[in-house]
Amino acid sequence: LYNDAVAMTGGQQVGERPEGHSVVQIAQSMRAEGAVKITIVTDEPEKYDGVKGLPEGISIQHRDLLDAVQREFREIKGTTVIIYDQTCATEKRRRRKRGTLVDPARRVVINELVCEGCGDCGVQSNCLSVEPLETEFGRKRTINQSSCNKDYSCVKGFCPSFITVEGGQLRKKDKKGAAQDWTGGALPVPVLPVLGSEAWGVIVAGVGGTGVITIGQLLGVAAHLEGKGIVTQDAAGLAQKGGATWSHVLIGAQQDDIRTTRVSAASADLILGCDPIVSANKETWARLRAGRTHVALNVSATPTAAFVKNPDWQNPAQACVDALVNNLGAESVGAFDAETAATRLMGDSLYTNPMMLGYAWQKGWLPLELASLMRAIELNAVQVDKNKAAFEWGRRAAHNPQAVATLWQKAGAGEQVIQFKKRESLDDLIARRVEFLTGYQNSAYAAEYQQFVARVRVAEAPLGKTTLSEAVVRNLFKLMAYKDEYEVARLHSDPAFHARLASQFEGDFKLKVHLAPPLIAKKNERGELVKQPFGPFMFTAFKWLARFKGLRGTALDIFGRTEERRTERALIGEYRADVEALLAQLAATNLDLAVEIARIPEHIKGFGHVKERNLAAARTRREGLLTQWRQPAGLSVLAKAA
Structure with a gap:
């Protein structure tokens, strides 16, 4: 497996390191060691066009054919090698943000009314950006646009609900307008904790790939700027699988006041709970102590890898919140839906964690000055203005949660076709x-x-x-x-669905729908129909086809x-x-x-x-x-x- 980056140490590109092996070098080594057959499988076969140095007889195949390649190789006697070459999805996202990798102007959306909630898209992609969406008509699927790595393998799920938006971009949220609508009043400066002879223990608990380690580093830099003692230790999880991640931060009045490298058992003063499941994990739980520990908690939980395997997986977020409140007391747990607030007010759920940082600071649970935290964000030099704005929204949520909730509900008006109601007669x-x-x-x-x-x-x-x-x-x-066919056409041509797309995307974009019409679709080696993309003309065809729904079940129903x-x-x-x-x-x-x-x-x-x-x-x-x-x-x- 060649993902072109060294994980957990900065994402260095393997092929650029003197001691590193490129795919070509690996293939040469395998041939030299006697492999009887070698095939390179990749999501970008075209990048091997004209590549020099590949041993003779090596085949380049698209990743869609991985199963067929494995079936072929299991019949061959001797040592066979499959080199799977695909850049780490997290690194792709980082490089796109830094401008070192082209960011495809193509996004995937799901028409939840067409979706059946079968979960085949998750099986095909193994991706946690395909998230559950609870609706009046049952559990469906939705794409988390903030965490989506644009791998597009979810589109292979055998379902006609997938639409790709080609061109344009996500519509930018009017955060300035939302700020101007703020009616929660001026924010008071909280009374900050005074450090004694014992270090102040903070644990940032969240999901890999969302910036948990970054928050820990911001706290460390801010403490250093104030001349305080500081030790941080990170436990990094798997970014692409929703792995639990912690950043232990110890802040002392002076360096000698810190005697450990991690927050000890029952010694946490603050849990910055960016994810409720990780915040109630036994690793975090061991650091809690009633009467000492405070928890600033985001109540929205990222689906775990279990959801990929089990379409009926139930999110335990509320149970985690209840357990923390029962253990520490309601006055020690400050909880709000930071992910929804970040998505609605900032346009990206990746601003959840800095929002939680602002929330905890406004509660008076961090022994650091506002100026030093702002300076740490500036020194980090990544989306400085947006991270500062997220911090400010977190402060507002701590000061007046109802006013913030009103604004994010206003910002999210019309985002979903179906408004899910838990209690209906x-x-x-x-x-x-x-x-x-x-x-x-x-x-x-x-x-x-x-x-x-x-x-x-x-x-x-x-x-x-x-x-x-x-x-x-x-x-x-x-x-x-x-x-x-008539119903899929009706739902895809529904004006409400297209209005939602218009509220989500802006610019010059066109839509493609991915279908496998039984009468014309090709079949794979297993005899299953294979989807193919259809351009904007199909949406015109949908409007006409939907009008013939009266033929359903009659002798004139060719689809029936x-x-x-x-x-x-x-x-x-x-x-x-x-x-x-x-x-x-x-x-x-x-x-x-x-x-x-x-x-x-x-x-x-x-x-x-x-x-x-x-x-x-x-x-x-x-x-x-x-x-x-x-x-x-x-x-x-x-x-x-x-």
């Missing part, structure tokens, strides 16, 4: 879906849905519950609103003849029959099992081969639960206990 859930299905097909189709769920509500009413009704409301809708579409229509009838069977025997003793059966469609996610795979698993689950349902009550209880 059953009538609201039904009304929203009836409205959607009317647009999906027509009022008669929506009425059919409404009448069926009404029957379920009547049957469940004697039990005094609505859990089964809610399950049917959500899952029958999911099946009836299956995303065929595929196996996938026939299966989707059959699932609606199958689900209704299952629910009818549940209602015939519904009782308080089997309600929970009935709800489980009614929720089976939640597991049928995705498109094409991804959906087919998930459907097979859902059918197996359905058969098992229905078998349990048909058992006599006594046997069912025994089976469940077993």
Whole structure:
């Protein structure tokens, strides 16, 4: 694996070091040591055009063919070598910021209404910038534009929800306008801690690649400028995998007051919690002491690597916040959504950490002067004005959190098509879906849905519950609103979606959509359809195609003849029959099992081969639960206990 940079020591380029090996040198060494076959796999095969020094017979392949190369190599006797050449994504981001690497004017966005939440984009890319988005219609995916490394492998996920924005740029946030709208009043100068004979222990806890170590260094420089004693020690995590990262900072009135290189157990005076999961990690937890430790906490957590493997992963951020409050007391924990504030007010979540620094300082939890902290930011010489502004927003959040929240809510107005509400009545859930299905097909189709769920509500009413009704409301809708070609066209041509894009991007840009139309798409070696990009003309075609939704399911529906579409229509009838069977025997003793059966469609996610795979698993689950349902009550209880 050749990522062209030395990790954790400054990102030096390997090939430029005298003792370092370039890819060409590695290939020469491998050939000299007897490798029978060598292939270079890379995301940029074109960079090897005309390269001199490669041993004869070495093949250059695109990374998309890595699986095929491995399958070929496993059949070859002898030592074979695959050299995977791809520049470290973190280094790419740094070099782009420094202007030493071209920053492609191309970004990826997801139309969350089209997204099925299957997670195939995360599987294909293994990227944590593909984040969960909770919506009224379930968990979807969104791209974190602040952390996106522009690798674009997420687009390979078998899903038509991906749009690439070619040209233009992210729309700049009007931070000056937001500052002018500030109504929270003048900021008082806090009473700062006075250092005694014991060092002041600070732990900056966050996620690799977000600037945790930088915050530790800013604190060190500021303390040095004031003539104080200072020791910092960093524990760096994996930047691309959301690895936990800590920076231990010890500040003393003089250098001799510092006797360790890390904050000792139960000795932290301040936890600068840039991520709640890392802040509640056992490594951080061991440094806490009630009555001594204060925590300045960003309540928005970065999804961990577990989300890539498990699409249903639940973010434990709130549990982490609650645990810290229970341990230290509410008065010792200052928490606010710094990531949302940074994104909405500064235009980039990477300003979360300096915002947290300003928050902690305004709370009076840092023994450093404002002037020295500002000078440290200046000496760092990276986005000085923006980092100072983020620090100021953090101060404002500490002084008047409601005023800051009002401004970021105003700044984020219209950013999402779907406004997720945690608490809605059953009538609201039904009304929203009836409205959607009317647009999906027509009022008669929506009425059919409404009448069926009404029957379920009547049957469940004697039990005094609505859990089964809610399950049917959500899952029958999911099946009836299956995303065929007409629906994908309707959602991609929705004016609300294009208004959101216009609010997110500016400049001269064009849109491309990535699709695998079953009637014309090519297939890979596994027999799976392969997506290809379609230019702006496709959005005009979408507008026309959406108008023909009335053909859905009729003899004139050319798209409805595929196996996938026939299966989707059959699932609606199958689900209704299952629910009818549940209602015939519904009782308080089997309600929970009935709800489980009614929720089976939640597991049928995705498109094409991804959906087919998930459907097979859902059918197996359905058969098992229905078998349990048909058992006599006594046997069912025994089976469940077993």
